[in-house]
Amino acid sequence: MSRVENKTAIVTGGGSGLGAASCELLARQGAKVVVTDVNAESAEQTANIIEQRGGKAIALHQDVVDQDRWQEVIDTTVSEFGGLDVLVNNAGIVGAGVVPMEDVSFESWRQVMTINLDAVFLGCQAAIREMKSSEGGSIINISSIMGIVGGAGAAYNASKGGVRLLSKSVAVYCGNNRYNIRCNSIHPGYIWTPMVKGIVDSVAEVDTEEALKLMLEAKHPIGRLGEADDIAQGVLFLASDESSFMTGSELVIDGGYTAV
Ligand SMILES: NC(=O)c1ccc[n+]([C@@H]2O[C@H](COP(=O)([O-])OP(=O)(O)OC[C@H]3O[C@@H](n4cnc5c(N)ncnc54)[C@H](O)[C@@H]3O)[C@@H](O)[C@H]2O)c1
Numbered sequence: 001m002s003r004v005e006n007k008t009a010i011v012t013g014g015g016s017g018l019g020a021a022s023c024e025l026l027a028r029q030g031a032k033v034v035v036t037d038v039n040a041e042s043a044e045q046t047a048n049i050i051e052q053r054g055g056k057a058i059a060l061h062q063d064v065v066d067q068d069r070w071q072e073v074i075d076t077t078v079s080e081f082g083g084l085d086v087l088v089n090n091a092g093i094v095g096a097g098v099v100p101m102e103d104v105s106f107e108s109w110r111q112v113m114t115i116n117l118d119a120v121f122l123g124c125q126a127a128i129r130e131m132k133s134s135e136g137g138s139i140i141n142i143s144s145i146m147g148i149v150g151g152a153g154a155a156y157n158a159s160k161g162g163v164r165l166l167s168k169s170v171a172v173y174c175g176n177n178r179y180n181i182r183c184n185s186i187h188p189g190y191i192w193t194p195m196v197k198g199i200v201d202s203v204a205e206v207d208t209e210e211a212l213k214l215m216l217e218a219k220h221p222i223g224r225l226g227e228a229d230d231i232a233q234g235v236l237f238l239a240s241d242e243s244s245f246m247t248g249s250e251l252v253i254d255g256g257y258t259a260v
Contacts (some may be wrong), residue, residue, distance in 0.1 A: 002030030003240040008081040010034040010073065012064050012123065013091030015042025017193030018142065021228035022088055022235040023047075027055035029236055032081040036062035036073055037091070056081075064091045064119035070126040083134050086239040087127040089120040089163075090142045094156060094195055098202045101154045109155045116159035117166070124170045128181060136180025140238045141167045142231075143185040145254045164250060171248030182247035186234050189254030190216045191226040221256030 009026050013019035015037035027033045027050040035050075035057055037043035043059035050057035058080055062073050077084050093115050096108030120141050131137035146152040147160030167185040174181035190196055196216070197209055206212045217225055234251045237243050252258060 003236060003242065004086070005030035007085040007239065008032045008034070008077060008083055009086035009088060009239060010036060010077055010084065010127075011088040011090055012036050012062065012119075013038075014046050014059075015039050017195060018188065018191060018228050018231045019088070019090040020046045021232040022090065023057065024050060024053075025229065025232040025236050026086070026239060027057055028053070029240075031086070031239070032056040034058055034060060034073065034077045034081070036060045036064075038063045064089075064123065065114050067122050070122050074126055074130050078130065084127065084130045085135075085137045086140065087123055087137070088140045088142070088235055088239075089123045091119065092116045092142065092159075092195075094152075094199055096153060096155050098153045098156065098199050104153060104155060112155035113159050113162075116156070117162040120163050120166060124166065124183065128170070128174060128179065131181045132174075132177070132179040137182075138239050138243070139167075139170060139181065139183040140235055141183070141185045143167070143187050143250075145187050145189050145252070145257045147185070148187055148250070148252070148258050167250075168248045175247060182238075182243070184238050184243075184246055184249050184251060186231060186238070187250055187252045187254060187258070188231045189220055189226050189257040191228055191231060193228060196225075219257055220254070221259060224255065226253065226255055 009031045011023045014023045014035035023033045035043045035046045040061040047057040047059035095112040096104045143163040144160040147164040170183040200212045
């Protein structure tokens with residue numbers, strides 16, 4: 001029995017890394033997937049992989065900070081696949097996230113907050129309006145270990161901490177209104193995606209990707225970095241009815257990073 005059979009899911013930032021892995025796993029488990037990304041070509045690639053394996057997917061261009069585009073994406077989802085059951089707010093950037101507090105410009109701070117936090121608010125609001133008029137659904141917001149502990153730059157930390165509490169607020173609001181909409185956050189440890197490889201030039205202690213990887217591995221008691229699939233498994237669980245009593249909670253998938 002497939003775990004998300006007949007559900008329809010939108011995954012933002014589905015063209016790369018954790019988003020792409022989540023799209024592929026949800027589709028393998030029976031979901032119809034709307035892959036969105038600001039990089040339209042990468043979203044197409046993910047959707048093509050799913051289709052080639054016999055799954056159902058469409059790709060849409062979406063900049064998650066564009067409020068009007070959210071309604072268009074949801075309308076297209078409903079007209080193509082008949083409804084909306086799952087939203088994964090995954091798109092995000094490091095941007096100035098690793099720039100030290102004293103050096104980060106206000107403009108860079110705003111850019112990180114807009115993509116990582118404001119856009120998650122827009123997605124939650126648009127999804128609630130659609131889901132409450134049908135049978136409800138599951139909203140999954142990708143936060144970070146940096147939404148729980150300090151350590152990255154101020155902007156990334158603050159944006160991911162905001163996602164953590166926004167998720168609880170959405171959960172309580174939807175619960176109080178008996179919308180049958182659950183909302184949870186996921187907190188990944190470091191996963192070796194293009195985003196993480198990209199911070200190599202901003203980390204003073206290292207000058208190669210290999211050195212960065214070794215440095216990051218040492219911060220995870222389990223002794224390795226995570227795989228994109230480790231996070232996709234969490235997304236699948238929260239998307240499925242197996243997690244039907246979970247809302248407002250934090251799924252930490254971090255190889256022990258925050259246990260230290
Ligand atoms: N990789 C990690 O170690 C890690 C750890 C904790 C949390 N996260 C979070 O997981 C999420 C995915 O990260 P990843 O590592 O897969 O990154 P990634 O860079 O591999 O993928 C991010 C995707 O988001 C898309 N994107 C960026 N800005 C967008 C916008 N404005 N609108 C739509 N799409 C946009 C990019 O085009 C890209 O395809 C992010 O929210 C990130 O903060 C990642």
